[in-house]
Amino acid sequence: MRHLLSVDDLDAATAHGLLDEAERFEQALLGREVRKLPTLRGRTVMTLFYENSTRTRVSFEVAGKWMSADVINVSASSSSAGKGESLRDTAKTLRAAGADALIVRHPASGAAHQIARWTSEDGDGPAVINAGDGTHEHPTQALLDALTLRQRLGSLEGRRIAIVGDILHSRVARSNAHLLATLGAQVVLVAPPTLLPVGVSGWPVEVSHHLDATLPGVDAVMVLRVQAERMNGGFFPSAREYSIRYGLSERRLALLDDDAIVLHPGPMLRGMEIGFSVADSPRATVLQQVSNGVHMRMAVLFRLLVGTDEEGVS
Numbered sequence: 344m345r346h347l348l349s350v351d352d353l354d355a356a357t358a359h360g361l362l363d364e365a366e367r368f369e370q371a372l373l374g375r376e377v378r379k380l381p382t383l384r385g386r387t388v389m390t391l392f393y394e395n396s397t398r399t400r401v402s403f404e405v406a407g408k409w410m411s412a413d414v415i416n417v418s419a420s421s422s423s424a425g426k427g428e429s430l431r432d433t434a435k436t437l438r439a440a441g442a443d444a445l446i447v448r449h450p451a452s453g454a455a456h457q458i459a460r461w462t463s464e465d466g467d468g469p470a471v472i473n474a475g476d477g478t479h480e481h482p483t484q485a486l487l488d489a490l491t492l493r494q495r496l497g498s499l500e501g502r503r504i505a506i507v508g509d510i511l512h513s514r515v516a517r518s519n520a521h522l523l524a525t526l527g528a529q530v531v532l533v534a535p536p537t538l539l540p541v542g543v544s545g546w547p548v549e550v551s552h553h554l555d556a557t558l559p560g561v562d563a564v565m566v567l568r569v570q571a572e573r574m575n576g577g578f579f580p581s582a583r584e585y586s587i588r589y590g591l592s593e594r595r596l597a598l599l600d601d602d603a604i605v606l607h608p609g610p611m612l613r614g615m616e617i618g619f620s621v622a623d624s625p626r627a628t629v630l631q632q633v634s635n636g637v638h639m640r641m642a643v644l645f646r647l648l649v650g651t652d653e654e655g656v657s
């Protein structure tokens with residue numbers, strides 16, 4: 344695997360291998376006073392973010408540092424992108440400055456793919472990791488969600504997972520729907536018709552518009568943030584109607600089977616798509632997802648920069 348741009352880059356064996364590697368990193372660091380492995384000493388990892396982020400950017404930085412890489416963070420607002428430098432020139436500049444891995448978040452779908460092409464024009468470039476491109480994909484989020492589901496549910500095979508909310512604008516939904524299907528889960532998308540993408544009939548999922556009817560019998564429900572920033576000021580149904588019909592309230596939590604769990608990729612809009620107390624309930628895995636994000640991203644960096652033949656945790 345040269346880059347991680349899409350969950351299409353992952354077959355079931357590769358994905359399970361990455362989940363196993365993430366758990367090995369977690370175990371290796373457990374209880375250590377100094378959380379530092381020599382795995383990526385001498386390697387340079389750069390993050391290039393054109394959109395805001397807390398979880399993804401921080402967890403990649405922590406992952407790199409825990410593996411002794413040199414980590415450089417570049418944000419569009421404080422870089423020469425703010426002076427008008429193109430994405431291509433920025434990416435090629437970071438390659439020339441010594442990036443071994445380039446972790447990219449950008450509002451345009453396909454930006455990470457394009458950067459992988461540009462930075463390989465003159466021979467081998469850095470490993471490019473898609474940290475979220477527009478409404479397209481967020482593959483490391485899907486991997487950390489799969490890790491969380493596997494830890495909480497055991498196997499993903501045959502599990503029924505509901506993904507609820509603003510599917511239209513969600514790269515998390517697209518990556519999760521496809522990766523979960525690859526791993527043998529049944530995915531049901533629950534959303535108003537206005538928040539479903541046109542091509543959803545080609546996804547390996549069921550579709551429902553009725554949350555109350557869907558919740559009984561699912562093993563997990565993944566609640567998505569409503570991405571108002573991608574709606575150009577319009578939002579239908581209204582925020583109030585959305586919250587009433589699709590918000591995971593305390594009442595709806597009681598419709599779930601006793602051992603069903605609640606995921607949210609964050610950031611959460613409490614009181615909108617998820618109830619305040621639901622987000623803090625023992626069924627919610629939100630902070631476990633964040634912790635898993637660090638170990639998952641260690642596994643991805645290890646796989647791309649070192650390969651599969653060596654032990655990442657030695």
Ligand code: CP
Pocket residue numbers: 395396397398399400475484608609610
């Ligand atoms: N889940 C996620 O991508 O969160 P951030 O936008 O904070 O990185």
